[in-house]
Amino acid sequence: MSQKSNTPKSYRAAAEELQEIVEELQGDAIDVDHLAERVKRAKFLIEFCQLRLRNTEEEVQSLLQEEEED
Numbered sequence: 001m002s003q004k005s006n007t008p009k010s011y012r013a014a015a016e017e018l019q020e021i022v023e024e025l026q027g028d029a030i031d032v033d034h035l036a037e038r039v040k041r042a043k044f045l046i047e048f049c050q051l052r053l054r055n056t057e058e059e060v061q062s063l064l065q066e067e068e069e070d
Contacts, residue, residue, distance in 0.1 A: 008045065011052045018045040 008014035021042045024030055030038065 008048060011049055014045045014048050018042055
């Protein structure tokens with residue numbers, strides 16, 4: 001399954017999935033055969049969250065600037 005088709009619906013969903021992966025990676029039970037896959041998914045989720053945060057920050061800054069101009 002491609003990561004694009006498995007894109008989280010929200011920041012919260014991505015953060016929750018990322019937390020699950022972190023807990024899985026911290027445990028001793030992770031299967032070595034799935035380790036790289038889980039790390040790749042975690043990287044994708046981190047990038048997704050960073051993009052959402054940047055976009056939200058830009059939107060808030062734009063709204064604040066509009067408010068100052070009024």
